[in-house]
Amino acid sequence: MPVTLADVAQATGLSASTVSRALSDPDKVNPHTRDRVRRAARELGYVPNQTARSLSSGHHDIIGLIVPDIANPFFPPIIKAIQARAGLKGKTVIITDVDEHPGDEVQRAQVIRKRVDGLIMVSPRASEERLHELAHLNPIVFVNRQVAGAANVLVDNADGMAEAVEHLTALGHRKLAYLNGPRRSWSNTQRREAIVAACAAQGVELVEYGPFEPQIQAGVRAADLVYASEVTAVIAYDDLIALGLMTRLAERGVRVGHDLSVIGIDDSPMSGMAYPTLTSIHVPGAEAGMTAVDLVLGMIENPSDEEPPVVQLETRLVVRGSTALAPAT
Amino acid sequence: MPVTLADVAQATGLSASTVSRALSDPDKVNPHTRDRVRRAARELGYVPNQTARSLSSGHHDIIGLIVPDIANPFFPPIIKAIQARAGLKGKTVIITDVDEHPGDEVQRAQVIRKRVDGLIMVSPRASEERLHELAHLNPIVFVNRQVAGAANVLVDNADGMAEAVEHLTALGHRKLAYLNGPRRSWSNTQRREAIVAACAAQGVELVEYGPFEPQIQAGVRAADLVYASEVTAVIAYDDLIALGLMTRLAERGVRVGHDLSVIGIDDSPMSGMAYPTLTSIHVPGAEAGMTAVDLVLGMIENPSDEEPPVVQLETRLVVRGSTALAPAT
DNA sequence: CTACATACTGCAAGCGATTGCCGCAATACC
DNA sequence: GGTATTGCGGCAATCGCTTGCAGTATGTAG
Structure with missing residues (x-):
């Protein structure tokens, strides 16, 4: 036909x-x-017929992208950046959402890998060992997750976190809370360590809550814990949790950016649109995505046996309306 | 190797x-x-080797999905529903975001189509003629966009819109605004006609603004127009515009849900999380997605020459905090 | 006028699976 | 015990395209 x-x-x-x-x-x-x-x-x-073409030529001109949850606003900008960059180089991107099921990630990766020339995994949730199995199906690059022996685009949370704590102390806050992300999340570990270090360095008292899922609902739940505590500022694992927190606090009559300061992480598009606007630690997702594409493409062009590249990107604080002077005690 | x-x-x-x-x-x-x-x-x-398997067997066990913009929170739930449903039937879904470039849609569809067993296009932006070209690469189903001669899963905005206007008039509003979506958007045409009809039927005065892109930023811009007008209630083309509107109005001291009522459309996850929570017309995206999968799968199993199926889904109003009694004049 | 590049085009061998058809042997039946 | 059945497994064609190699024609040089 x-x-x-x-x-x-x-x-x-x-x-x-x-x-x-x-x-x-x-x-x-x-x-x-x-x-x-x-x-x-x-x-x-x-x-x-692309299938036939691929079979005989051995390449697909496609790069695969695996993300944990497209509904999380942190990812779309990354995805778009990746698509744009890949498009520039004549490659198509196919996206797979594993819906936060870590178990699926590895298997999906294996399957997808057969149909693409290279793979980008953003913020994978699976365990390090399992991800390690994937390192061999080169070219593959992990974004926002360290996997030894594989290409990585990493984001260093330390700077942004230090800036955040510094910002809060400058505003007079002396006791703050960190809302943990998922327990097994690599990012959360990074962020948690960074904030612990920053607080220690700056002599600020820190209490922790969580773990919370990176969803608005979880932030709502967190709000009541925060409300009952005595902190004057909160740093949340991500913007979604921060947003849920703010919404719920507003309902309970707490004026965020006045009675209480809130800082999110990711600087997702929502943060500028919330009310009050959300101070957030900017994570360079788009840059990370573009870098990842460049790495994959590079690895496709000349597959070397050298140690795969690792790129570090930095974070910085973006101050908006949700942080303000600590209320007088 | x-x-x-x-x-x-x-x-x-x-x-x-x-x-x-x-x-x-x-x-x-x-x-x-x-x-x-x-x-x-x-x-x-x-x-x-999936490629080889596909070539010889003629099927891929993949269904393709094309969406205009994954960053728009309306789509993720649809995407997830589609993935879930397809997964149940042993199919994988690959997603392509055309980034609101209508020009790309048709071409991307053509290309993708060669690698999948069936295609689902959600809210395509391209012109009817161009989409018509695609109708022949069966199985293909269009969601939220009517394309004559092709399988369709449509959403009827009329009911929800009538409910919305009814709701507002019951609250005493007599003059309201509609914020138009993109000029060439099929959905916008539907929605606009529905609201015009509903207002006429219920004797309410209607003013229109726009077109606006379905983005929060556009809502911010719309806010100033609304502020300067004399309406007491606004219905926006979608939740994003409504959200941007509310944010900006809040900045300008307008108390949404008190001084002014706002209704969004889509009932996206954000709407329950805004402050005040957003009254919105629920569009059954997930159901539409699942239905689309069923249609595609059905068409794959027995490709008939009969008229492709068309399914209509309904909308309804979900009342939340952003609508209230009209302020006394 | 022969000899040798040069420029196109065709031949045919894959790429890695799937699948219809056939043959063989073991089992069943009478 | 002879023949019809049935169950397994192999042969070979096929899916549609790419690509190394070889062949032919044209052009240039000697």
Whole structure:
């Protein structure tokens, strides 16, 4: 039913090889022939069968992307950055959402890997050992998650976190809370350690709550814990939790940015749109995505056996309306 | 380098055909042989080459999904519903975000189509003619966009819109604004016509603004227009615009849900989390997604030449905190 | 006029699976 | 015990395209 290369060949009286070359390697064929082929292809409505092409050529011109949860606003900008960058290089991106099921990640990666030239996994949740199994299906790069022996694009939370604590102390806060993310989250470990270090360095008292899932609902739940405590400022594992927190606090009559300061992490698009606007630690997701694409593409072009590259990106605090002077005691 | 079927065949002393059957059609082979093959495959680390499998079998066990913008919170629930439903039936979903570039949609669809067994396009932005070209690459189903001659899952905005206007008039509002979505958006046309009809039916004065892009920023811009007008209630093309509107109005000291009522459309996850919570017209995205999957799968199983199915889903109003009695004049 | 590049194009061998058809042996039946 | 059945497994064709190699024609040089 569908038009194949052979049909075009027959229509033009040429061989399949020539048609193939005319279409995908124009320099190797006589300009006149090329045009004739192109015209015929167009007229017949020929669309190359990518599957066949991949099978014989060995590449797909696709890069695979695995994210934990597209509903989390942290990811879309990353995804878009990746798509844009890949598009620039003539690659298509296919996205898979594993819906926060760590168990699926590895398996999905294995399957997808067979259909793409390279893989990018953003913030994978699976255990280090399991991810390690994946390191071998090069090219693969892990974003926002350290996996020894594999290409990594990492985000260093320390700077931003230090800035955040510094910002709060400057505003007079002396006791603050950290709302933990998922217990097994690598990011949470990083962030938690960074804040503990920052608080210790700056002599601020820290209490912890959680773990909380990176969802608005969890922030709502967190709000009541915070409300009952005596902290004057809160740093949340991510913007979603911060947002849920703010909403719930507003309901209970707490004026965020006045009675209580809140800082989120990720600097997702929502943070500028909440009310009050959310002070947040900017995580360079888009840059990370673009870097990841460059790494994958690089690894595709010259697959070396050298130690895979590791890139570190930095975070910084973006101050908005949710942080203010500590209330007088 | 990679282990192939032939390798497993050689290792077991069997033929490739037998190995193939043992792996993908277990009943056609002796249990003992089957186990032997499985073990060998496991030991060798054999992973079937999906590309080859697709080429020869003609199917991919994948369904393609094209969405305009994953950053728009309206889509993730749909995407997840689609993935869940497809997963249940043993299919994988690959997502492509066309980033609101209508021009890309058709081309992307053509390309993707070659790698999947069926296609779902959610809220495509391209013109009807262009979409019509796609109708032929069956199975394909359009969600939230009517394309004559193709399978459709449509959402009827009329009910929800009527409820919304009714709700507002019951609260005493007599003059309201509609914030238009993108000019060429099919949904916007539907919604606009529905609200015009509802207002006419209920004797309410209507003013229109826009078009606005479905983004929070656009809502911010809309806010100033609304502020300067004399309406007491606003219905926005979607929740994002409504959210941006509310944020900006809050900044300007307008108490939404008191001085002014706001209704969004989509009932996206954000709406319950804003402050005040956003009254919104619930659009059954998840149901639409699931239905779409069922349609595609159905069309794959028995490709008929009959008129492709069209399913209509309904909307309803979900009242939250952003709507209240009209202020006394 | 022969000899040798040069430029295109065709041949045919894959890529790695699936699958219809056939043959063989073991089992069943009478 | 002879023949019809049935169950397994192998052969080989096929999916649609790419690509190394070889062949032919044209052009240039000697």
